Amino acid sequence: MTGVPAEFDPIAVTESVRLGDRNAEHSLAVQFRPRVLAFLAVRRLDRDTAEELTQDILMAVVCAARDGKVREPANLASFVYGVARNLLNDQLRRRSREKLEPIQPGDDFPAPDPRREEERVAIARREIERLDPVDRSILLMTLVEGRKPGEIAAAMRMPSDVVRQRKSRSLKKITENLNRLSQSVIGFPLSDREAR
């Protein structure tokens, strides 16, 4: 197998998994693993917990598909999302019940291929450093400090719409250069090689 289909077909994949097709199981995992990781990353889980939980979530989905328990294959994505939410909540409840260490916010979460992600972050970082100082400050206040345009506008003593304009322009520029320089248009699912 050299790569996932250009367009993921949830109905065909779900049916193939039910029929025991291991390649289909692989396609399913490749399609949803990055999404589950992103979902957990936003919760700032530590790496080990998130990796472990991702495996559990994907395994639960594959088992359900094998057993024919995915009732609406066309909505496979919603099914996976539901499983992810349930298992995360179970995990949080279990930790609370067993009085284990609470899940702590971790570092930035790794993408499926850490090397590829490191390269992309390095490119993005260089692009951010090349921004006009005002644009850079607006971007950092937004993405790192979580400040709203109105708050940034007050701090920088400039109108909110200017803050929005400059932020959008910076993000567009960085994303374009990120796509161009990393020589890989951001399009998921990842290839098999990338997912390994």
Place this chain on the structure above:
Amino acid sequence: MKCLRPASDDDFERYLIGQMTDAEQQAFEEHYFGCDECFGRLEALRTIQSAARAVKSRKAPRWWLQGAVGIAAAVAIAAGLWLEYGRRPPPPVRPSASLPTQRSDQFAELARFEAPTWNPVIVRGASEARSKAVREAMKTYHAGDYRSAARQLRAVHPQTPEVEFYLGICDIESGDVAAGAAGLRRVIADGDTPWLEQAHFYLAKALLGSGDTAGASDQLKQVLAIHGDYAGEATKLLSALNGK
């Protein structure tokens, strides 16, 4: 496949910085689980966010680190002065706008600078008049008529750190170093604004021009502590100063 109900840029940002309600977050997540286009956009923004965190952590030294740099700078300067002057009485304190002396002449070359360029900001609505006034002033500034630009910038209200910064540059370029230095010090006093690093750097240049090498060194060390765009030039200047 093209997304039929793409999320706004604002949604992506609010999601990543945790500003969505539970219901919004659930709807957003359910959508990107099934949408390649939106998931691709999310991943790009996550990458940029990681990079921004790295930049921010490098650019924002802790207050104690800044303090340590300040103390180290003071110790280094004191040591330098002791080595230079030994037990002789200290040199008389010169006001920053004093006439150049033989010693300050040595630093004239180091003090020389090209006025930093200004990037126009497009402003609409109520601030348009002010924006126009700033643009006009900066047109004069870019034409090299710093005295007129300073006059125009003084008439702009409110005096933002941006205006104060360029006004400081105009004053220095017009020969009123004391007023320019005072303006840049006001920008520095404004704290963590986008002009902070530049204000330290150009204040160092101004102080060098008036022969205040200790003050210039101090400002250059502040530039280094920020780890920004001017770090390279500040390092070179400090080396040159130490080598004199």
